[in-house]
Amino acid sequence: MAEATVNQVGVYSDIAQAAALPRPVRLQPDNLVAVPFFLMKMLPAAFILDQAAAEGRIRPGSLVIETTSGTFGLALAILCNLKGYRLILVSDPAIDRPLRLRLEDLGATVEIVSTPAAVGGYQRARLERMARLQAENPAHFWPSQYHTVHNWGAYAPLAAMLVERLGRVDCLVGTVGSGGSMTGTGRYLRNLWPQMRCLGVDTFGSVLFGQPEGPRALRGLGNSIMPTVLDHRTFDEVHWVSAAAAFRATRQLHGRHSLYAGATSGAAYLVARRHALAHPEQTVVVLCPDEGVRYASTIYSDDYLRQQGHWLDSVELPAEPMKVAHPVEARPHWACLDWGRRSYEEVLGRPFAREAAA
Numbered sequence: 001m002a003e004a005t006v007n008q009v010g011v012y013s014d015i016a017q018a019a020a021l022p023r024p025v026r027l028q029p030d031n032l033v034a035v036p037f038f039l040m041k042m043l044p045a046a047f048i049l050d051q052a053a054a055e056g057r058i059r060p061g062s063l064v065i066e067t068t069s070g071t072f073g074l075a076l077a078i079l080c081n082l083k084g085y086r087l088i089l090v091s092d093p094a095i096d097r098p099l100r101l102r103l104e105d106l107g108a109t110v111e112i113v114s115t116p117a118a119v120g121g122y123q124r125a126r127l128e129r130m131a132r133l134q135a136e137n138p139a140h141f142w143p144s145q146y147h148t149v150h151n152w153g154a155y156a157p158l159a160a161m162l163v164e165r166l167g168r169v170d171c172l173v174g175t176v177g178s179g180g181s182m183t184g185t186g187r188y189l190r191n192l193w194p195q196m197r198c199l200g201v202d203t204f205g206s207v208l209f210g211q212p213e214g215p216r217a218l219r220g221l222g223n224s225i226m227p228t229v230l231d232h233r234t235f236d237e238v239h240w241v242s243a244a245a246a247f248r249a250t251r252q253l254h255g256r257h258s259l260y261a262g263a264t265s266g267a268a269y270l271v272a273r274r275h276a277l278a279h280p281e282q283t284v285v286v287l288c289p290d291e292g293v294r295y296a297s298t299i300y301s302d303d304y305l306r307q308q309g310h311w312l313d314s315v316e317l318p319a320e321p322m323k324v325a326h327p328v329e330a331r332p333h334w335a336c337l338d339w340g341r342r343s344y345e346e347v348l349g350r351p352f353a354r355e356a357a358a
Contacts, residue, residue, distance in 0.1 A: 016042055016079055021157060024165050024285075027257050032276035033166060033285050034269070035158075036259055040289035041145075044180055045075035047154030048143045049083065060084035063140045065133055067126040069094050069219060071290060072145050077106040088137075090130045092122035094219050096294060121213065121224040145178050146227035152184030159188030162285060170282035173199040173272035174289070175221035175264045176208055179230025181287060186234045199275060200235040200339070201267050203246070209238045209339070210327030210348045217243035217310065220264040220290060226344075226352045235339045239321055241267040242332035247299050248312040254292065254300075262290030263299055270334070274320065 012018035019038040027034050052058045064080055066073065067090040080087040087108040091100075095112070103110050111133070117124035134140055145151050162169055162185075169189055174182045186198045205214030206222025208230065216222050218241070241249075243263070250266025253259050261269075265288035272286035298304050305311040312333070321336035327348070330337065337347075345351050 014082055016046055016075075016082060019078075020046060021161055022288075024162070025257075025259070027259075027273075029273075029276050029280060031280055031283055032272060033283065034257070034259060034288050035162070035285060036261060036265070036288040038291060039071060039075055039078075040181060040287070041072040041075040042078070043158065044145060044151045044154040045072060045079055045143065048145070048148060048150045049076075049079055049085075051150050052141055052143075053083075058085060058141045062086065063088065063137055064143065065090075065130060065137065065140045066143050066145070067091070067123070067130045068145075069122075070099060070294075071220070072143075073103060073108070073110075074099065076143065077103045077108045080108070081106045085141075088133055090126045090133065092116075092126060094122070099294060119213075123224040127225075145180070146225070146229055148229070151178055151180035151229045152187065152231075155181055155184030156188055159185050162189065163192065166283055166285070168283050169193060169196055169285050171197045171199065171272075171275055171279070171284045172287070173201065173268050173275065173284065174287035175201045175268050176230065177221045177223060177264075178227045179208070179234075181289065183229060183231045183234050185287070187231075197236040198234050199237045199239060199271055201239050201241055201271050203267070204240050204242055204330065204332055206240075207352070209240075209337070210344070211240065211330065212328065217308075218246050218263055218267065220262065221267065232339070232344045232347070233341050236341060238327075238337050238339045239271045240327075240330045240332075240335045241270060242334070244305075244310040244312045245270060245317060245333035247305060247310050248314070248317045250292070250295075250299055252314070252317075253288075259288065260292035261288050262292055262295055264288075264290050266299075270317075271321075 020042045022035050022037045025034045063086045065088045073089045090111045092113045113125045113129050116122045203218040203222040205216040207213050208223050246263045246267035249270035250263050253269045268286050276284040318334045321334040324330050324335050324337050
């Protein structure tokens with residue numbers, strides 16, 4: 001992302017730059033530092049669009065087409081609105097009505113895929129719909145968040161901020177969807193601290209780390225396809241967290257620290273807090289990529305959680321993950337595998353057919 005423009009009284013030039021980088025917050029235990037984003041996807045979205053503009057691939061009036069389940073689309077909508085680009089977003093029923101209305105109010109056209117593909121689920125169906133739109137509009141730009149190196153390359157400013165503010169990072173914890181935030185931030189920080197541990201957080205039914213594809217009640221992390229951006233060798237450990245466990249941890253994050261976040265933040269917090277308690281000598285950083293405002297009537301509603309079968313009492317939330325030797329052994333509500341910075345092929349014994357970039 002281009003360096004933010006700030007005038008002499010500390011006012012940013014626009015909301016995108018003001019929202020791009022968070023303010024780290026020290027939690028309890030004291031060695032746990034949360035990095036709460038207003039909108040984490042602003043970093044890669046801005047970086048990708050800025051690179052495309054610098055290369056002459058887009059200009060005011062250009063059409064941008066992308067598939068998204070929410071936050072990357074919101075970042076694109078904000079940026080396209082500010083920069084004068086037209087935007088078509090392809091999504092699925094997971095997108096909630098308030099977010100869709102917000103996207104449309106920002107000028108985006110939102111197309112909803114109503115039926116999942118037999119293989120690849122909604123993400124495959126979204127890609128197919130997007131391909132048709134791209135064929136109908138050949139003069140378009142595709143940000144391609146799952147495949148472009150600009151996704152993980154966008155996290156250099158975050159890594160630099162962590163170095164400046166903390167001085168040392170011993171462990172980085174975050175959820176994995178496209179893989180950009182953990183791959184990028186981890187790579188940059190390991191230039192200074194090669195032994196820094198990276199803990200990736202996935203969910204059951206996601207194919208990213210070898211689980212069979214299945215329904216996922218926990219959205220915002222995990223995937224039905226394998227992004228090119230994801231470098232499995234980044235990770236020392238991989239954790240799978242259920243929706244119920246993530247929702248309970250999200251409520252604990254709010255109740256303990258007044259951090260009003262979404263479920264991806266809660267899932268990461270569950271893993272990071274356990275590591276921080278076990279290693280008080282380390283500085284543990286947890287990336288919290290989403291706000292709680294979209295989830296006031298769901299995650300923050302006891303009645304909703306009970307009705308949907310996602311309610312866990314505090315005493316029911318596991319204190320430790322189930323240790324497994326292979327991804328298919330992982331079971332809810334929380335499981336962990338010593339990944340050991342290996343490739344997918346080394347762990348699973350077979351390659352995964354990644355999505356090809358168009």
